[in-house]
Amino acid sequence: MAMTEFLAYVPIFSELPDETLSKIERIGSCKTFSKNDVILMEEESGTALFVIMNGKVKVSRTSTDGREVILTILGEGDFFGEMAILDGLTRSATVVAIEDTELFMIQRNDFMTMLHEHPEISIALLQELTKRLRAADMKIKALSLKDAEGKVATVILQLADEIGKIKHGKVEIDKLPLQQDLANMAGTSRETISRTLHSFAKKGLVELDGNKLKILDYEKFRGMFI
Ligand code: CMP
Secondary structure, three states, X not given: OOHHHHHHHOHHHOOOOHHHHHHHHHHOEEEEEOOOOEEEOOOOXXXXXXXXXXXXXXXXXEOOOOOEEEEEEEOOOOEEOHXXXXXXXXXXXXXXXXXXXEXXXXXXXXXXXXXXXXXXXXXXXXXXXXXXXXXXXXXXXXXXXXXHHHHHHHHHHHHHHHHOEEEOOEEEEOOOOOHHHHHHHHOOOHHHHHHHHHHHHHOOOEEEEOOEEEEOOHHHHHHHHO
């Protein structure tokens, strides 16, 4: 795929004319990372914004005693690294490649110039940040108010939104993260994840097959836990 074709598919750039996409192509550069490579670290300073061309990353924070909470998983077409660029503070989280990943990188000054010259990028960026704030609000609610089933269901619904495929009211998640990663997303233990997923399967809410998970009636499942 030509780079401008890829850029046109990235939600924050999708409204732009071809000549602007060519301009973005010229100001950015590509960088590849292998699975498990750290792309950026919480508390470091940083001056680049990244767009995922292919692969997946996890965004996480770690406590002083080494426990990890996964904030989100991002995939093709998603961006990250905008926070340190916009507020000039250090990186708010650590980003690690969970698959071999290819990124398109834009430096702060070039990105800021683009935001000034093309307000449609700023609006698309605000829309995506609003979506992330909604997801974060949902997570705060789950972590503070919900029992184990509610926490696990919230993570499954988050993954369904991010990487699920919808078909006839069912949502299929093809590559479910490892149970320890699910635990770090839900703020619970690996054992609780395992027990709760099996209990959901027993109740006929989900179907489990290796690292595939199917929500059998998405609307009903959402209605039960959100
Ligand atoms: P920055 O703080 O520059 O570096 C870490 C990046 O992780 C951050 O920018 C965002 O792009 C991303 N990030 C941090 N928190 C979240 C979140 N809750 N949801 C999605 N992405 C996030």
